Amino acid sequence: xxxxxQSPQSLHVQEGDSTNFTCSFPSSNFYALxxxxxxxxxxxxxxxxxxxxxxxxxKGRISATLNTKEGYSYLYIKGSQPEDSATYLCAxxxxxxxxxxxxxxxxxGTRLTIIP
Amino acid sequence: xxxxxxxxxxxxRKEGQNVTLSCEQNLNHDAMYWYRxxxxxxxxxxxxxxxxxxxxxxxxxxxxxxxxxxxESFPLTVTSAQKNPTAFYLCxxxxxxxxxxxxxxxxxTQLSVx
Numbered sequence: 001x002x003x004x005x006q007s008p009q010s011l012h013v014q015e016g017d018s019t020n021f022t023c024s025f026p027s028s029n030f031y032a033l034x035x036x037x038x039x040x041x042x043x044x045x046x047x048x049x050x051x052x053x054x055x056x057x058x059k060g061r062i063s064a065t066l067n068t069k070e071g072y073s074y075l076y077i078k079g080s081q082p083e084d085s086a087t088y089l090c091a092x093x094x095x096x097x098x099x100x101x102x103x104x105x106x107x108x109g110t111r112l113t114i115i116p
Numbered sequence: 117x118x119x120x121x122x123x124x125x126x127x128x129r130k131e132g133q134n135v136t137l138s139c140e141q142n143l144n145h146d147a148m149y150w151y152r153x154x155x156x157x158x159x160x161x162x163x164x165x166x167x168x169x170x171x172x173x174x175x176x177x178x179x180x181x182x183x184x185x186x187x188e189s190f191p192l193t194v195t196s197a198q199k200n201p202t203a204f205y206l207c208x209x210x211x212x213x214x215x216x217x218x219x220x221x222x223x224x225t226q227l228s229v230x
Binding site: 004031032034036041042043044045046049051089091093103104105106107108109 | 120151156157158159160161164174175206215216217218219220221222223224
């Protein structure tokens with residue numbers, strides 16, 4: 001993996017069902033992984049920032065796991081609700097030894113639509 | 117309420133014209149960023165600033181300029197040298213430049229060429 005990749009590109013899920021999607025990234029020189037939720041016509045909003053291999057974070061019905069050795073993170077949504085409809089972005093930060101040169105690399109996002 | 121304000125929401129540029137996108141934050145954040153979004157691509161970093169009077173080029177800085185004269189403000193100028201300026205522009209801030217700080221985003225400016 002050379003870049004940050006997200007799959008699937010889009011997803012339709014029935015209300016009440018649970019779902020998950022993937023962020024894959026280069027495992028070398030890993031420093032941090034960010035997840036953001038971006039609802040239509042709104043600003044992207046941070047969900048999680050993760051740094052440790054094996055880390056798991058939870059916010060309400062949304063949780064995320066991180067595997068830095070193999071270079072992936074999963075985002076899970078339990079019992080999907082219409083308000084979960086959004087694009088979910090992940091972004092990886094590469095370890096830099098030049099302070100001030102750290103930059104996030106974003107994936108193209110997974111667009112989630114919840115069907116009532 | 118604290119947050120980031122971007123203006124205008126929509127902007128049109130004529131050929132050969134420079135235009136400036138405004139970004140103001142009242143979160144007392146030190147770091148500010150400008151990203152560009154094109155269809156089918158991830159957000160790409162244009163410029164970022166760690167502190168007042170200091171800024172660094174991102175991955176796609178050509179044809180853009182910025183200033184950081186005040187902590188609250190980080191305007192982006194799209195110059196006539198930017199040959200493909202049509203895109204959605206997002207401004208963001210964080211408490212510091214370090215990567216583990218979450219970003220706070222504005223609502224964006226859609227720039228189109230007439």
